[in-house]
Structure formats: C-alpha cells, structure tokens
Amino acid sequence: MPFNIQHSTFLVRPELQMSEVIIDQSDFSEERATLEKTWAPARGVIGWLTETGHKQIGMRYIVTAFCFFVLGGIEAALMRIQLAKAENNFLNPDLYNQIFTMHGSTMMFLFAVPIMLGMGVYFVPLMIGTRNVAFPKLNAYGYFIYVAGGIFLYVMFFIGAGPDAGWFSYVPLSGPTFDAGKRADTWAQMITFSFQAARAGDVAQSHPAVCVVDGCDVDHGHLRDAGGNAR
Amino acid sequence: MMVGAETIQSALRPAGPEAARLTDLWWIFFWTCASFYAALMAFFVAAWIRGRQNVEPDVTPATERSHTTAVTAALIVSAIGLLALLVTSVAAGRAVGKFATNSNQLEIEVTGHQWWWEVKYPNPAAPNQQVVTANEMHIPINTHVLLRLDTRDDIHSLWIPNLHGKRDLIPGRVNKIFIQADRPGVYRGQCAELCGLQHAHMALVVVAEEPEKFAEWKKRESLGAPTPQTxxxxxxxxxxxxxxxxxxxxxxxxxxxxxxxxxxxxxxxxxxxxxxxxxxxxxxxxxxxxxxxxxxxxxxxxxxxxxxxxxxxxxxxxxxxx
Missing domain, CATH: 2.60.40.420 (Cupredoxins -  blue copper proteins)
Known part of the structure; x- marks a missing residue:
C-alpha cells in the first residue's frame, strides 16, 4: 500500500542540514489495525496454548518455576524431618534417596534455571526495545517442554520410579550396575526436556540482544546482518 | 553411640594435627563470615530505621563524596577479608599437605564396598599374617598413618571428622590420606559420598590406642581362628x-x-x-x-x-x- 510520504529539509543549527521524513499518520490506520489484530492474543484454551507473547511466556516460566520451588521446599522439609533425630524411620532409605534426588533436581533444573530463563524472556525484549523475542513460537515451545519434563519427573516419582542417584545422577551409581530399572532414565529424560527448553529460550531471547549489539535485523525469524546476509 | 560415650563424630573436636588445622580454618571462616554478616545486618537495620524516619536525602557534593568514600572503604575491607580467607585456606592446605612428609608411618589399605569398609594391614614380610578386618580400624596414637583408599564398586568417600577431612575412593585408582591421633579414643567415620540405598549406614570406628595395646591387638588379629572346643x-x-x-x-x-x-x-x-x-x-x-x-x-x-x-x-x- 503506498504511503503519503513527503521529504523536507530543515536546519537544526546553521552549520548542519538534516532531512526528515514526514509521514501522514492517518494513512497507517489500516496497517495498525491489521497488526493489532495479528498481535492480539487469541481467546480461550486455544488462545492460551498458542500464546507467544514474551511477557506471558516469561510470566508462565516464573510462576511454574515457583510452583516447583514449593515442591522442592516440601521435599527439603521431609528430609529435615527424617534427619531431625538419629535412627528415624520417617522415610525409608529408598524413599529418602528419591526425595533427596528429586529435591536437588527440582531446585536446579526446574526452579533455578527456568526462573532465570523466565526473567530473561520477560525483560530482555523490554530492555532492548523489541516487541517480542526473535522466535516467539520456539519460546512458547520451550516453555511447554519444560512443563512436560517437570510433570514427567513427578509422575514417575509418584509411581515409584523417581530418580535416586543424586541431583546430577552420580556416575557410576546411576549406571546399570548399581541402579537397575528406569530411575536414571527418568532423570535423564527430565534433563533432556529441561535443557531443551533452556536452549530454546536462550536462542529465542538472545538473538534480538545480539542484533542490538551487532546491528543485524530480524527478518521473519531469520537473522540477517545489515548487509542482508543470513546469520 | 554404638561403642560408648567416647565415640563422637565431630570436625570441631579434633584429635589429630590435620583435623586441628582444619578446625582452626573452620573457626577462622566462621568468625570472619559472622563478623561480616553482623556488620551487614547492622547497616541494613540502620538504613531501614533511617528510611522509616523519612529523612530527606542529602545530595550535597560533600555527602556524595563521603558516600563514595564509604563504599570504597567497604569494597576494600571486603576484598581484604576475602583475600585473607584465601590466604588462610591455602596455608591450611599446604600445612595439611606437609603432614604427609612425616615419617613414622603405618600403612593401612581401606577398601570401600556397598555398604561396608574392608580394612587391611599389609605385611609384606609375611603375607599370610596380614590383618584383615571390617568396619573398624585400630591405629596407634602419635603415629602417622597412611591410608590407601580403593573401592570395589561405587565411588565412596572416607570421612573421619575427628582425624581429617574427606577423601574419595574412586574405582580404578588408589587415593591416599594421612591421619594421626594424638590421644586415645574411639572416633566414628562415615561414607560421605552418596553410594546407594544404604549410604547412610556405612560407618566405621577408628580405635586410637597406646602403641603397646595396638601391637597386642594386631598380634591377636594376625592369628588364625581358634580351634572349636565344644x-x-x-x-x-x-x-x-x-x-x-x-x-x-x-x-x-x-x-x-x-x-x-x-x-x-x-x-x-x-x-x-x-x-x-x-x-x-x-x-x-x-x-x-x-x-x-x-x-x-x-x-x-x-x-x-x-x-x-x-x-x-x-x-x-x-x-x-x-
């Protein structure tokens, strides 16, 4: 659609001559309406699932991470109750090892990392002045696989297959020789989901920041530098 | 608890020179950090009280300079504190390392198993008289004891807090640690690396005794089983x-x-x-x-x-x- 653009020349100071582009604002109303419609969040469950706004996704990361923080805190409390006195039988050894591992894994991979990610997703676009992260759908995808990883871990825990070899799955304790069954696999699967979410979030939010620093442009999800070369 | 009131597992009640050095380090860290924490909380409370009094911020250049000076001084004090802790820590590490050069050594092999300790007193001169025991270690006092640490299965970590810090037992290699007891006593040790279901129940007792009593014990242990009588x-x-x-x-x-x-x-x-x-x-x-x-x-x-x-x-x- 052609815009009504006029060029004019004016003097800021006598020794400087600058040009400015004068745009008739009224001519943008149609484009603005189209864009607002495009960017408007969808409603209902489908809208919630397809939401890609960085503030919404960032807030979801933060809220979800705090939920896992509470679960990790409950696990810590259970461990402290067990350790409150010698020869306590509040938790049996197997359950204690599972809770010990769940606590560490939750705090590190389902709270500490995601909450930092959520902060970044929420604040980085605001800080650098972009409407959204470079890859909004990738960002939303990252959040959902993070949630899926956390739910998977806790479902496995509640059916008695929670990991029990420490928060970073101590080797060789987590190997088949000493940890038969699927418990180490449960932990590894959760980590795969969690780290995939982290990578997706990192890529989604870091590229606009790179662009601001590096002078490139985001073009339909592809990064191009000032000369138009794909990055 | 298991073998009487003397059995106390505590890093703050050292019974040997290595443990004493580590205990000193612990107290230095504790008091330094506690002092900084107390000072920080005092400043925090002062700021909070000042904020509640709604004191108008003083933004004169002189005040700004004094604030800058205060922040710089706090930065320097913090840096000096951290540097002092670093130097103290390195010095303690070197001092503990020097104990390893002492002579008067007794060598003991400790092997970790899920979930018990095998303790051997090798006797190269008479291999059939080597002493092998489990979950207990006898050592003579005032003697530098070299522990060779190995494991049969998983990673374990030997920790006898009254005598030294922790040392891991890694599959496929032999780690060393020196301990020394300055006075007789029974000291409890514990595996300090998650090693499976019964990690919490992997303890051993170290019995430090007079050299004569240790020699008696070792002689008795080197004998074979007695012939059944009844x-x-x-x-x-x-x-x-x-x-x-x-x-x-x-x-x-x-x-x-x-x-x-x-x-x-x-x-x-x-x-x-x-x-x-x-x-x-x-x-x-x-x-x-x-x-x-x-x-x-x-x-x-x-x-x-x-x-x-x-x-x-x-x-x-x-x-x-x-």
Missing amino acids: PEQVRGQQVFLGAPCANCHNITGIDASATLGPDLTHVRSRPTLAAGMLLNTRGNLAGWISNAPAIKPGAQMPPNQLAAGELQDLLAYLDTLR
Whole structure:
C-alpha cells in the first residue's frame, strides 16, 4: 500500500542540514489495525496454548518455576524431618534417596534455571526495545517442554520410579550396575526436556540482544546482518 | 553411640594435627563470615530505621563524596577479608599437605564396598599374617598413618571428622590420606559420598590406642581362628562350612577363603555389625544371619534358612572368633 510520504529539509543549527521524513499518520490506520489484530492474543484454551507473547511466556516460566520451588521446599522439609533425630524411620532409605534426588533436581533444573530463563524472556525484549523475542513460537515451545519434563519427573516419582542417584545422577551409581530399572532414565529424560527448553529460550531471547549489539535485523525469524546476509 | 560415650563424630573436636588445622580454618571462616554478616545486618537495620524516619536525602557534593568514600572503604575491607580467607585456606592446605612428609608411618589399605569398609594391614614380610578386618580400624596414637583408599564398586568417600577431612575412593585408582591421633579414643567415620540405598549406614570406628595395646591387638588379629572346643562349636563350624556362609566370607585357619563379604576371622571382637548399624551382640548377630536384608535392605548378605539348632551352633562357633 503506498504511503503519503513527503521529504523536507530543515536546519537544526546553521552549520548542519538534516532531512526528515514526514509521514501522514492517518494513512497507517489500516496497517495498525491489521497488526493489532495479528498481535492480539487469541481467546480461550486455544488462545492460551498458542500464546507467544514474551511477557506471558516469561510470566508462565516464573510462576511454574515457583510452583516447583514449593515442591522442592516440601521435599527439603521431609528430609529435615527424617534427619531431625538419629535412627528415624520417617522415610525409608529408598524413599529418602528419591526425595533427596528429586529435591536437588527440582531446585536446579526446574526452579533455578527456568526462573532465570523466565526473567530473561520477560525483560530482555523490554530492555532492548523489541516487541517480542526473535522466535516467539520456539519460546512458547520451550516453555511447554519444560512443563512436560517437570510433570514427567513427578509422575514417575509418584509411581515409584523417581530418580535416586543424586541431583546430577552420580556416575557410576546411576549406571546399570548399581541402579537397575528406569530411575536414571527418568532423570535423564527430565534433563533432556529441561535443557531443551533452556536452549530454546536462550536462542529465542538472545538473538534480538545480539542484533542490538551487532546491528543485524530480524527478518521473519531469520537473522540477517545489515548487509542482508543470513546469520 | 554404638561403642560408648567416647565415640563422637565431630570436625570441631579434633584429635589429630590435620583435623586441628582444619578446625582452626573452620573457626577462622566462621568468625570472619559472622563478623561480616553482623556488620551487614547492622547497616541494613540502620538504613531501614533511617528510611522509616523519612529523612530527606542529602545530595550535597560533600555527602556524595563521603558516600563514595564509604563504599570504597567497604569494597576494600571486603576484598581484604576475602583475600585473607584465601590466604588462610591455602596455608591450611599446604600445612595439611606437609603432614604427609612425616615419617613414622603405618600403612593401612581401606577398601570401600556397598555398604561396608574392608580394612587391611599389609605385611609384606609375611603375607599370610596380614590383618584383615571390617568396619573398624585400630591405629596407634602419635603415629602417622597412611591410608590407601580403593573401592570395589561405587565411588565412596572416607570421612573421619575427628582425624581429617574427606577423601574419595574412586574405582580404578588408589587415593591416599594421612591421619594421626594424638590421644586415645574411639572416633566414628562415615561414607560421605552418596553410594546407594544404604549410604547412610556405612560407618566405621577408628580405635586410637597406646602403641603397646595396638601391637597386642594386631598380634591377636594376625592369628588364625581358634580351634572349636565344644561339640556345639564344632557343629557350628560345620554349619558355617556347609551353609552359604563360606561362599562369601573368609575365616583364616579353616577352609573358607572367599572375599566377597567381610573377613570373619575375629568378627566377635568388633564393636559393631553391619557397618555400624548394630551393636555386636549375640542376638543382633542371630538376627543379621537370619535375615540381613530385613535389617539393611539392599545388603548383599542373603537371608539364611537355618534350623534353630543350627543357628545356635553357628552362633556358638562365631562366639569363639574374637
């Protein structure tokens, strides 16, 4: 659609001559309406699932991470109750090892990392002045696989297959020789989901920041530098 | 708890030079950090009170300069504090390392198993007289003891807080650590690396005693098992050799030389059973033999279906192994 653009020349100071582009604002109303419609969040469950706004996704990361923080805190409390006195039988050894591992894994991979990610997703676009992260759908995808990883871990825990070899799955304790069954696999699967979410979030939010620093442009999800070369 | 009031596991009650150095370091860190924390909280409370008084911010250049000076001073004090802790820590590490060069050494091999400790006193001159025990270690006081640490399965970590810091036992390699006790006592050690289901029940006791008493103990332990005297004891020995016991345990002097489980040549002289879980009483031993997994789930010792008479005979025989 052609815009009504006029060029004019004016003097800021006598020794400087600058040009400015004068745009008739009224001519943008149609484009603005189209864009607002495009960017408007969808409603209902489908809208919630397809939401890609960085503030919404960032807030979801933060809220979800705090939920896992509470679960990790409950696990810590259970461990402290067990350790409150010698020869306590509040938790049996197997359950204690599972809770010990769940606590560490939750705090590190389902709270500490995601909450930092959520902060970044929420604040980085605001800080650098972009409407959204470079890859909004990738960002939303990252959040959902993070949630899926956390739910998977806790479902496995509640059916008695929670990991029990420490928060970073101590080797060789987590190997088949000493940890038969699927418990180490449960932990590894959760980590795969969690780290995939982290990578997706990192890529989604870091590229606009790179662009601001590096002078490139985001073009339909592809990064191009000032000369138009794909990055 | 297991072997009397003397058995205390505490890094803050050092019984040897290495532990004493580490305890000093701990207190230096504690008081330095506590002082900084107290100062920080005092400034925080002062700022909070000042904020509640709604004092108008003083933004004159002179005040700004004084603030800058205060921040710079705090930065310098913090840096000096951290540097001092670093220097103290490195110095402590070097000092502990120097203990390793002392002579007057006794060498002991400690092997970690899921979930018990095997302790050997090698005797190159007479290999058949080497002392092998489990979950207990005797050392003479005022003697530098070299521990060679190895593991048969998973990673473990030996920690006897009254005598030294932690040292890992890594599959496929031998780590070393030196300990020394300055006074007689019984000190509790513990595995300090998550090693599976019964990690919490993997303790050992270190008995530090006068050199003469240690020599007596070692001489006694180097002897084979005594010959059973009574018919009950003889039958008990036959039970031991006929039941699965001999498939896993060694008793020097009879036809039982397996090494999967602890050496039982002097099992009844030890203060505890099951790596510190049970006092070494006849009743506890009977329970352990009958159904060890019920007491220590995951333990490799299987339940044994022995008739009551067989069990009593076996206990009578094991009672002689002191």
